[in-house]
Amino acid sequence: EVQLVESGGGLVQPGRSLRLSCAASGFTFDDYAMHWVRQAPGKGLEWVSGISWNGGNIGYADSVKGRFTISRDNAKNSLYLQMFSLTAEDTAFYFCAKGRGDFWKYYFDYWGQGTLVTVSS
Amino acid sequence: EIVLTQSPGTLSLSPGERTTLSCRASQSVSSSYVAWYQHKPGQAPRLLIYDASNRATGIPDRFSGSGSGTDFTLTISRLEPEDFAVYYCQQYGSSPLTFGGGTKVEIK
Numbered sequence A: 001e002v003q004l005v006e007s008g009g010g011l012v013q014p015g016r017s018l019r020l021s022c023a024a025s026g027f028t029f030d031d032y033a034m035h036w037v038r039q040a041p042g043k044g045l046e047w048v049s050g051i052s053w054n055g056g057n058i059g060y061a062d063s064v065k066g067r068f069t070i071s072r073d074n075a076k077n078s079l080y081l082q083m084f085s086l087t088a089e090d091t092a093f094y095f096c097a098k099g100r101g102d103f104w105k106y107y108f109d110y111w112g113q114g115t116l117v118t119v120s121s
Numbered sequence B: 001e002i003v004l005t006q007s008p009g010t011l012s013l014s015p016g017e018r019t020t021l022s023c024r025a026s027q028s029v030s031s032s033y034v035a036w037y038q039h040k041p042g043q044a045p046r047l048l049i050y051d052a053s054n055r056a057t058g059i060p061d062r063f064s065g066s067g068s069g070t071d072f073t074l075t076i077s078r079l080e081p082e083d084f085a086v087y088y089c090q091q092y093g094s095s096p097l098t099f100g101g102g103t104k105v106e107i108k
Helices: none
Strands: A003-007 A010-012 A018-025 A034-039 A045-051 A058-060 A068-073 A078-083 A092-102 A105-111 A115-119 B004-007 B010-013 B019-025 B034-039 B046-050 B063-068 B071-076 B085-091 B103-107
Touching: A003 A092, A018 A034, A018 A092, A018 A115, A034 A078, A034 A105, A045 A068, A045 A078, A045 A092, A058 A068, A105 B034, A105 B046, B004 B085, B010 B019, B019 B034, B019 B085, B019 B103, B034 B063, B046 B063, B071 B085
Parallel strands: A010 A115, B010 B103
Antiparallel strands: A003 A018, A018 A078, A034 A045, A034 A092, A045 A058, A068 A078, A092 A105, A092 A115, B004 B019, B019 B071, B034 B046, B034 B085, B063 B071, B085 B103
């Protein structure tokens, strides 16, 4: 059974940093691209970032480019999102998602339940 | 960026009814690269449909997808109690990946 479990969310002050983690199991982690998708309170889904199976290709939404860094550790079956210079607009549930498809033409066949990041003073 | 507009925003329906959800793209989606997801509060989103019309593993056949170009639809042939949720479409034909704003299907 595929499982994706996010952690690391919480309350953080504006301008500070936070690192999210996603622990994956139930599939061959290093065969697949992985992504972060977020949902602000009362809003829809927004793709945040994605990383190819070996980390060789990485992409970011314009809203986070230059502030967030995605990475993965295939030996630990883990995905990460390092977030810097957080603002209130980054407040959201952050979901880890397993990608299917080809280079940057991905849909998401499994998702985690999400971790809540709240940016507030 | 391709903008996806879902309509209606909310549907109030009864179990057993048939419904069709719409997803309109601001420009043509290449190769009909559209997916549909079901999302319930506090749960992980669930993939229903990919490539516009292919059901994901384990998805009941009451869910079906269709469309091409700029117009896509998700049809639920007969609503079951567990189908009341928010549904999102997503395009993956061009970067960045984008989602629609969602359609909430609620119990009437």
